[in-house]
Amino acid sequence: AAPTRVPTSGTGVFSTGRAAIAARTLRTDRWWVPPAITVAGLAIFVGYATIRSFVRTAYWVPEYHYLTPFYSPCLSSSCVPGSSHFGHWFGALPSWIPLGFVVLPFLLGFRLTCYYYRKAYYRSVWFSPPACAVAEPHAKYTGETKLPLIIQNVHRYFFYAAFVVSIVNTYDAIMAFHGRDGGFGFGLGNIVLTVNVVLLWAYTLSCHSCRHIAGGRLKHFSAHPVRYWFWTQVSKLNTRHMALAWTTLGTLMLTDFYVMLVSSHTISDLRFVH
Ligand code: FES
Secondary structure, three states, rough: OOOOOOOOOHHHHHHOOOOOOOOOOOOOOOOOOHHHHHHHHHHHHHHHHHHHHHHOOOEOOOOEEEEEEHHHHOOOOOOOOOOOOOOOOOOOOOOOOOOOOOOOHHHHHHHHOOOHHHHHHHOEEEOOOOOOOOOOOOOOOOOOOOOOHHHHHHHHHHHHHHHHHHHHHHHHHHHHOOOOOEEEEHHHHHHHHHHHHHHHHHHHHOOHHHHHHHHHHOHHHHHOOHHHHHHHHHHHHHHOHHHHHHHHHHHHHHHHHHHHHHHHOOOOOOEOOO
């Protein structure tokens, strides 16, 4: 039989109404592996994205017009010539401000408040709880009903911003079909940028808020055939939201890395049409 203890603090899993079990968990499997992998994956992305956002080097390939998504749109006069597809809205920026500063907070907010990422970091970073049948260390639980977590409810507005950013990334990817001597060009970089933008759209459109915007609060689907069709498509994508969340973290890093390698002349782009 499991060892027992007398409940003491009176809150959370230690409250008097809960079973008095002294062991931290009765699970004997390696329940800590999924949260450990999650925290490692998130840390790699946050570390890479932070460094790349601040370095201000190798983010634009002038010959082929490849722009990394981390610097898009580049709206300051500090951006290298050619990289500002939407003009200069701001003068020179001090080095501690990333050149992509206009959209980075929205993208960060979109991912931080995402229903999937919430599950991921509530478990793996906040241990609330780290796994099924493993008690959390926190004595109190208020969920998302109070500050600061009540702010998670603004996710829909971050979705709107992310939708606009996806349009900007699409424009960048189209502009990148650029030849060395002008006109049309096509290289491996175009495949990288296009795959990235398609997956970003898939992640953005598979968002739970997007699904609700498409078909939420409707009493009769039959009276709204267009919205019903969108809701059906978004629902299909939505089942893959977690996979898309991780895939796009990977493709964002890979895309940036590829642009960095070509821009710094570490490798040359494989060209199919010059
Ligand atoms: Fe994940 Fe909206 S982006 S739920």
